[in-house]
Every structure is written in structure tokens, then in C-alpha cells.
Amino acid sequence: MHVLFLNAITHNFRMNDDHYQRLKLIIEPYLPEDVSVEIITPESDFMKELNINSANLVDIVLDVEDTFDIMLENEDMDTMRTVKDALLIIENKLKVS
Amino acid sequence: MKTRVVITGLGVCAPNAIDVASFSKALDSQQSGIRFMHQLQELKFGCQIAGQPLVPQNHLDAYFTVLQQRGLNASGLVYGVIAGIDAWKDAGLTMASDSVPYWDSGVIFGTGILGADKFREAIYMIDQGNTRRLGSTSVIQTMASGISAYLGGIIGSGNQVTTNSSACTTGTEGLIMGYDRIVSGKAEKMLVGSCSDSGPYIWGGFDAMRILPRKYNDEAKKGSRPMSASASGFVPGSGAGALVLESLESAVKRNAPIYAEVLGGAINSGGQRSEGTMTAPNNVAVQRCIKDAIQNSNIQAHEIDAINGHLTATAKDPVEIENWCAALERYGVDFPYINSFKGLIGHCLAAAGSIECVGTVLQLAEGRIFGNINCDTIHPEIEKNISATRIPTKTLDIAPNIVAKASFGFGDVNACVIFERYNP
Numbered sequence A: 001m002h003v004l005f006l007n008a009i010t011h012n013f014r015m016n017d018d019h020y021q022r023l024k025l026i027i028e029p030y031l032p033e034d035v036s037v038e039i040i041t042p043e044s045d046f047m048k049e050l051n052i053n054s055a056n057l058v059d060i061v062l063d064v065e066d067t068f069d070i071m072l073e074n075e076d077m078d079t080m081r082t083v084k085d086a087l088l089i090i091e092n093k094l095k096v097s
Numbered sequence B: 001m002k003t004r005v006v007i008t009g010l011g012v013c014a015p016n017a018i019d020v021a022s023f024s025k026a027l028d029s030q031q032s033g034i035r036f037m038h039q040l041q042e043l044k045f046g047c048q049i050a051g052q053p054l055v056p057q058n059h060l061d062a063y064f065t066v067l068q069q070r071g072l073n074a075s076g077l078v079y080g081v082i083a084g085i086d087a088w089k090d091a092g093l094t095m096a097s098d099s100v101p102y103w104d105s106g107v108i109f110g111t112g113i114l115g116a117d118k119f120r121e122a123i124y125m126i127d128q129g130n131t132r133r134l135g136s137t138s139v140i141q142t143m144a145s146g147i148s149a150y151l152g153g154i155i156g157s158g159n160q161v162t163t164n165s166s167a168c169t170t171g172t173e174g175l176i177m178g179y180d181r182i183v184s185g186k187a188e189k190m191l192v193g194s195c196s197d198s199g200p201y202i203w204g205g206f207d208a209m210r211i212l213p214r215k216y217n218d219e220a221k222k223g224s225r226p227m228s229a230s231a232s233g234f235v236p237g238s239g240a241g242a243l244v245l246e247s248l249e250s251a252v253k254r255n256a257p258i259y260a261e262v263l264g265g266a267i268n269s270g271g272q273r274s275e276g277t278m279t280a281p282n283n284v285a286v287q288r289c290i291k292d293a294i295q296n297s298n299i300q301a302h303e304i305d306a307i308n309g310h311l312t313a314t315a316k317d318p319v320e321i322e323n324w325c326a327a328l329e330r331y332g333v334d335f336p337y338i339n340s341f342k343g344l345i346g347h348c349l350a351a352a353g354s355i356e357c358v359g360t361v362l363q364l365a366e367g368r369i370f371g372n373i374n375c376d377t378i379h380p381e382i383e384k385n386i387s388a389t390r391i392p393t394k395t396l397d398i399a400p401n402i403v404a405k406a407s408f409g410f411g412d413v414n415a416c417v418i419f420e421r422y423n424p
Helices: A002-009 A017-030 A054-068 A074-079 A083-096 B020-028 B038-042 B057-061 B075-090 B116-127 B138-142 B146-155 B170-183 B200-208 B248-253 B283-296 B317-328 B349-366
Strands: B005-013 B034-036 B049-051 B105-111 B189-196 B239-247 B260-269 B306-308 B337-339 B402-409 B413-420
Touching: A017 A054, A017 A083, A054 A083, A074 A083, B005 B020, B005 B075, B005 B170, B005 B189, B005 B248, B005 B349, B020 B349, B038 B200, B075 B105, B075 B146, B075 B189, B075 B239, B075 B349, B105 B146, B105 B170, B105 B349, B116 B138, B116 B200, B138 B146, B146 B189, B170 B189, B170 B239, B170 B260, B170 B349, B170 B402, B170 B413, B189 B349, B239 B248, B239 B349, B260 B283, B260 B349, B283 B317, B283 B402, B283 B413, B306 B349, B349 B402, B349 B413
Parallel strands: B105 B189, B306 B337, B306 B402
Antiparallel strands: B005 B239, B005 B260, B034 B049, B189 B239, B260 B413, B402 B413
């Protein structure tokens, strides 16, 4: 199923599966009890679908910074709505650095 | 007739035990929680001993999720959650469902300063221009009301959720505030208690004031000596105590266990007038507070069987005894039994009142009076007013009927509460 998603989004973005898996590991502890890690897809909306509150999203950003050794700007955070958005930001930052 | 209020749940996280059953055992067998602290030695404290609850990781896991433990650096919050949740469950109560809070259950959980270590962490980050790295829990771990907010959320409290703060009076004051709220009909159940952080940033100021003992760094367990001729200051402590207060009607209706009844209490201040100062009590105020508590409880002074004093092991212990004598008009062998748990746990500051109220209530529930340690030689000024026989050094198998508990704090503030063995 993930492969399909990958195909769907690769025309403008080649998703790095290693980064995707690492991001999922970051997200996992922040999921509410009734949300399983299995339902995470690149399209998942952090707040609307994964039920992650805005305070926890702040901590996810910090964990992303630590894991990938990058720094996110306020504007990055404003555009980070879905898992894919986060991955795009990660790829862009890694490219620059 | 005024609403009767009973205690249906207890919880504690103390330097000598982190659950109620062990705490009772520790008080009975005089197990001390005072230990030598390497950190205080490294930091060149005069007093290098303290009382700090030992909370193992597996115990922490039972109260905090992995996520909640990330970046958790507020010891008072940890102690408070452990004691508060234990008390709530001990009362046979459950957490509110997902959709509706308990409108008739409130939380008054006090503290002096919360999350000092977390705040220190934040200060370093902010000073380095790294405010954005604080994370989302800096505020909730360092706001004073973080503890009541945490507990209120876990339980699903829909009544008043607040944190009181009145120095070392905090715990006893909060209990009386919760009691008043039930008596006035504004709540049915109140989780009351208090907590205090551990560590050098909490205790340092007292060390600087030179009111902590410096001669017992090699024999920690002997350092806290309430009422003793050789008392030389209070040993700093930390932890939390919690009690579930409930209207008798509610407790009986749900067939809850009842530890004791709260007959009444009083809170006042000496206004830092007369001999009262920021750090010393106005004696008239202390005596009034005790008398007001007795009056509020509709009892007579002679009915008090035992007292759990504030008695910190400073030079003020004899003055406290004198105030009790004057307020009760009882001296010598006529004086009630008196004890201080601080010999075993130190002075747990904002948590002192609540931890000691838990111990006091246990005396009523279990029918005994716990003994005092480290006061084999009683301070001569104390012996001028009361008989040494009133200061047990071992647990007495005497079941008290009415016990008074008082706490006094910086700011010249006082609180006194009267408990009675439960008689339906």
C-alpha cells in the first residue's frame, strides 16, 4: 500500500523510505491511545487524522531536529500539516546542509 | 447541623516510604528517610543530609506514560501525582469517563515552587538564545498549579482545581480549604494535598539562612531532632501527601472506607506584628489559631488526646509547645501526647502538612500513636511546660479519639485541623 502512495507522489517528491520510517518512530509516542501507528501514511494530517495536539506537534518538531540534525524555521512549522509535509521539509533541509 | 466531612482515601510519597502501607510501617518502626546527599556535599552545603522519596523507574512507569516522562524534570510533580492518584484510587474512586467530568469533585493541591530543576533547564536554554527548544511541557512543569492541573486532568475533576501556597502551612491549609468547600455545599469530594520538589535549588536558601543542622553530615539519621535538647535546625525534605475528603453522606452512600472524620479547622496569620516576623510566629496568633480550630470543631480542649505538631527541630520547638499549652490550658502530665514525624522524614516544606496529616489520620484509623526519634534528651524549656511522658519515643498502642494537627509557615501563617476517629 505504501508503494502505491510512493508512486502517487514521486512526480514531485521522491520519498526517502529510511527518513519516513524514522519519522514514524518519532511520531509513534505522541499518538493518542486509540490511534495505532499502522494508520500513519504520508498523507496523514497530524492534528486532524492522527489526533496529535498542537503542544505535542511542537515536541515532534524538536525531535525531528534532533534526529536529522537540522533546524526548522517558524515558517516550516506553519506548513507542516501532514507527514509528507514534514518529510519534504526534512529533505529540503538535508539538501541545503 | 453542619455537613460532616470524612477522609476516604490516603496517598503519600515520603522520604521513608512511597505508599501508605509502607509509610504506616515506617512510622511505626521508626524507619528514617534522612540520607547523606553527595550532591549537597559537592555543592558545599553546610547541611549535606536531606529527606527525598526514592521512586524506582518501574514505580514511575505506573503513573506516567513514556511520553509524559520525556523531559520530565519536576520532582514535586512526580511525588504529587503518585500521592494524589493513590489517594483517589484508595478511596475506591475511578477516573471520569471520556466525555463528562466529575462536576462535584475538586482538587486543591498546593506547592511552594514547582519544577525548580525544569525551570533551571529553561533558564539555561533561554539565556543561550534557545527559547524555541524549550518544548511544550516547560510551562506545565513549572507553573505552581501544574500539580493540580495534572491531577485534575487525570481524575477528570469538574469542580474547583487549584493550587494553594502558604510556605510550610500549605498542606494543612489546603486540607482546611477543601473541608470548607464541602461544608459550604460547593463540592462533594475534594482531593487535597501538597507537594514539594527535592534538591539544592529548593533547600539552598534555608542552608544560607543557617537554619539547617551542620553537625550530622556523618550520621544522617540522627540529624532531625524535634523537641530534643540537641536540636540544631531542620533537615530539609520533600515529597507529597494526599487525602480524599468527602461528605459523610456521599461516603456512606457508596460504602467507602472511612479513615477518620475532619471536625474542623482554622487558618490565620500573625500579621508579622508583635514578635511575629517573616520567619517567626506571633504567639498570640498561633494560640488563636489552635483555639479557633477547637471552637470550629465543637469540641473542648481537654478532649484532645494527641497532637501532631509542626515541630521542625529548630530553636522554635519550645515556643511551639508553650503555645499549645497556653491555647489548650493544659500542662505537665495533663498535656496530650505529642509527636513530630519530622524526625523520620525531615521538614518536607510545602509537603509537610499533607504528609503529616496522612500520618496523623493513620494514627486514628489504626489506633496508635507513633513515637518520636532523636529526642531522648528533651529540650529543658519543653520539660518546664509538659511532662516527658507526653513525648513517646516508641509507638504507643493507645487509640486516640481526637487528634490536633498544626502547621506554621514563613509569612507568619498558621493552620490547625482537628481529626476524630470515625464514629457513625
